[in-house]
Amino acid sequence: MKIFSYNIKNFRQIEYMKLLPEEVKQEIEVVSKVLPFKANNYVVDYLIDWKNYETDPCYILTFPNKHMLREADYEKVKWAVEKGLPPHEVTKIANEIRLSLNPHPAQQQSNIPTLNGEPLPGVQHKYRDIALFFPTQGQTCHANCTFCFRWPQFVKDLDLQFSMKEIDQVCEYFRQHEHLHELLFTGGDPMIMSPRTISKYIETIFKADLKNLKTIRFGTKSLTWWPFVFLPQYNEEAQEMLDLFKRITDKGIHLSIMAHFNHYQEMSNSAVAEAIANIRATGAEIRTQSPLLNHINASAEVWATMWDQQVNMGMIPYYMFIERETGPYAYFQVPLAKAYEIYTDAIRVTSSLAKTVTAPSMSAAKGKAQVMGIIENPLNGEKYFQIQYIRHRDYQQTYKPFLMHYDDKATWIDQLKPVEMQIHHSDL
């Protein structure tokens, strides 16, 4: 099976595009000037229900529509395209809009560490025990998700990418930080790299013999967007990839594939089940995560079905995230109160092994803030969110529940007002 990619230039060649009205194709063209668009033959031919494309989660996950930009921004780009402005002028307009879309949420740039006084531009180190590595060759994806919080990684014109190739420097950084135990290969999608390229990184890590490195993770959406990465009968490099996984686990390093699934429809093809079985046969575990997304998975039924299916297929539900405030988040965001309701309605009906998931969590500037509950004061009816940091820049601040004033419209922690605790003498 050969991958065939569609982009803004050739997407009209997709056979199913004939089913869509012209204005829908124009919207894809206009929005793609600002937000990256990419699809492939597997997503187009096997995942999308084209007869119901308007509500199909895999279509909305892949093809942009005009509501993903602010109305004024959409009209500005549409005007530039219709007017036939030269490409560099359209790019200038697009870049102004991109920079207004909060390209680096949660102060990610402050997570770039230094080694011997020099920054490591392809590393983020926010939490004590784990570092993120952005290998240069892995900063693209098999297809692009419309909601993607890493969208600036794919926009060359902006020069906002985190990336580097120098894994020996990453190893040295690990050596100098004994509390680091986990290395997460991320992107983009590191599984877009050939096994030979990943192997070079892994062999350098093996040679470095880092006593404190206990876990390697690969964050990937390949099980959804291109499961053939792990299917030797369709892809001649797949066995090499599986052998590489086995070499990692044989070294005694825990290997965790952080699989991104946004909807159970992405698990419907038997190729996914086969890929999961092949990965697990190498000794690797697969943990699953997704943001909660309006128009795609904002229902308890979707999450409960997805988590139960994941367990049945041999995966471990791990995180439900709140969509980050970046890119087209206004289209996808779900208020925290609604998110908590969806989570609790879903988790109540799942099998016990699906209850491993941590949810709903915001990857905020200080750390991962989890909405633990909504509490009502029986004396005056006032409501509060109970929140805790399950990860924090300062690990000693984790697992300390605190209250924030309830706001049924708030979609992020910084929109909530803290509760001032006042103790009156009469209370003592």
Ligand code: SF4
């Ligand atoms: S696979 Fe991940 S990094 Fe790639 S576009 Fe989708 S969400 Fe973004």
